[in-house]
Structures are given as C-alpha cells and as structure tokens.
Amino acid sequence: MSISDIKKALGSSLCKTVGVYLIMSVICIAITLIYAIFAHGIRSDAMDFMLLYPLLGGALAYSLMGSICPQLVSRRFYRMGYNLYNAGIAVLTAGAMLQGIVEIAGSDSELILCFSTCGIALILIGIVAFIRR
C-alpha cells in the first residue's frame, strides 16, 4: 500500500467519523423533541443543548483535525486517542441527557457530576494521546 493510499484511507476514516457524529447530533435532537412530548412540554437546557457535544466536540473537532493537522491520524497513539476522545464525548452527551431527565422530573442527583468529570478526563487524555509522538 502506498503512502497516498494510506492517506486516502485515513482521510476516509475521518470523513466517516464526522458523518457518524452528525448522525448522533440528529439523534440527540430527536431525543430532545420526543422527550419533550412525553414530559408534557417541560424542557431542560441540558437536554436542549446536549447535541452540541457530538456536533461541536465531535463533527467540528474532527473536521478541523482533518483540515488543519491531518498528520495526527498517522501518529502512533492515534487509535488510543480516538477511542478515548470519542468515549469522552459519549460520556458528556449521556451526562447531559441524564441531567435533562432529572431536571424535567424536578429531581436532582449528585452522581451526574461523575459523568462530567469522567467525560472531561477522557477527552483530555485522548487529546494528549492524539498529539503524542
């Protein structure tokens, strides 16, 4: 396989990732709208804005990576960084959904803070893995 073939494959992989995150953003919007119907019109900021995690943290971030520093994808720890970063986005999105569910119900939970903490930690470790040579 030539270098250009490898570059094409990695670029295609990034495009696929961006596409998946865009689909996830649409799913988040759908969840928000459907939940609002069952919640008698009650809404929560956390649930309304949870789509921003996959949209900005996922689709936008990988798009920027592909256009500004595509060489990252060929680094040794890219796969690890990719897995951890994506896990962090997933955890933050899940945490936002939980926060929304709890707020709409009129309740509270101290455990949701764990989601934010873990999500941020995973993202930071993922970024370190991305940029590590």
Place this chain on the structure above:
Amino acid sequence: MASFFSKPYRWAGFFSAMLAIAFTCVLLDTFVIPKPQVQVKAIVPSVDNTASPDTIKKAPMATASSDPIVTNLSYEDSNIKIQIEIDREHDTTFYVADIQISDASHLKTALAENTFGRNINEKTSSMAKDNNAILAINGDYCGFRNTGFVLRNGVLYRDTGNNEALVIDVEGNFSLIDESSQNGSDLTNASVWQVLSFGPTLVSDGQIAVDMNEEISGKSMTSNPRTAIGQVGPLHYIMIVSDGRTSESNGLSLYQLAAQFSVRGCTIAYNLDGGGSSTMVFNGNVINKPTTNGNIKEREVSDIVYIGY
C-alpha cells in the same frame, strides 16, 4: 488488553455497554432505589410514662366534643370545619377546600411509610388513611430531591436548600423564608410547626406574587394540575387542587391558581407539587382526578399535608 481493543468496534461495544450500565444505575439511584434516612417518631401523650424513649411526647390534643356533621363535601365538628367546593374555570375543574380549625395542631403533615428519605413513596390516600386524615393533599414531594428544608410536625429532617420555603408556626400562621440565608437550627428554636419547600409563592401580603407567564422551571408548559395552600386569617386556610393534562381539564397556570387564592381573601398562598402528584382526599375518598401518563391514576408521593386529629 491493548491488542483486544485494537480490533474494530470492540472498544466501542465494551464502552457503550459500560456507559449504558452507568446510565441505568444513575436512573435507578435517582428514581427507584429507596434510601430511608430517618424514621418518624411516634407521638404519644406527655402523661404516658411507659412510652419508649424513641417517641415524642406531646400534650393530648383536644378531640371533638360532639359527633361531626359530615356530607360528601363538608365536615364540621367543634374543632374542625371544612367546606369543599368544586369549581370550573379556564376549562379546568378544581377543588377548593375552605378550612377553619380551632388549633394549629390540626394542620399536620405525614411522610410516606412514616420515614424520611429518598424515593420513599406512598399514595396520598394511603397516608391519609394511615393518619385518619379528614382532608389531605399531597405535599412538596420532599423525598424526590436532596435539597429543600424539611420540617414536619415540629421535627427537622433536612436544612439545606436555596428556595423560598413556606413556614407554618405553632400558632398556625404562614410566613416565607429564604432557605439560603436561614439556619436550620433557628427553625427548631423558633416554634416552627411545618416547613414546606416547593414554590413559588403565589400570594404574598395579599397580592398576587407571580406574573402571567411564570412557571416552575422556566421552560414548562403553563397549564398543569396544581396543588397549593393558602391562609386567609388566623387558623383559616384554603387548599386548592386542580385537575389537568386531560381532555376534560387543561390545568391551571400559576397565575390562574394565584388568582383563585386572591379572590378568596388569602394573604399568603404557596404552590406545592403539582402534575401527576396533585391529589385531594376527603373522608377517605380521592375527590379529584389525578393524572399519571394520561391515565386517571393516583401517583405515589413522599408526603401529605392534612387536617385531622
């Protein structure tokens, strides 16, 4: 392990499963798993020297000097007078209880399963029956949250919060406090009988205290089933429960609810937990139509406010 996760989708599958488990655990912890904290102490007459130390001694309460006169919508004896009217406005049926009592000790609260804690729930009608309540409404659902002052029948259970709470003192007079600037011990020293924490305040100093678009969470639908309590004068109260979320009853907005207290002369009125929790029980019967997920069905709640002996 690194080689295990190097295969496509293994990490995604594993992590998704872990995340789903964590998500489910938080939901169970928040809404399902009962976490009892304090058992309510039984109240015994102060003259009872055989009672265990784990009880609260109080002077015996005055009982009715004659048999009560009871109808479907009214109750009257020498200490308690209740008149219920069923009204309809704004395409909504609501139930107004006008209450006059001889002593503030007849205005009581009860906790589900006589236990303060998280996710300890019981139907309003069941708690009313257990406590021989003449009239009962759902309370502030204190067991659904970790914050908000909880002081019931003179006993303090929780003193953290940042809400405006309703205080009922031992004389039966209502007032409001800011939980964020109030010390719980001040309440136990200050002859406080009940503290309810939900809100908002509907009527204050005789004036409607909510605007026409106000809602509890800022992004809620404005018409809902409601429960609220107000004071007209010394030992004279109004309790209102409205139906809602059905084809028969839309529900009331906070402003519409406040207006009902205002026209009946309440100087102070306070909103309690509404929605599917809104329930009024009179003489053992649920007289409104509590709604849960579109069905007429009583929801289990954590506490009630009731009139009784």
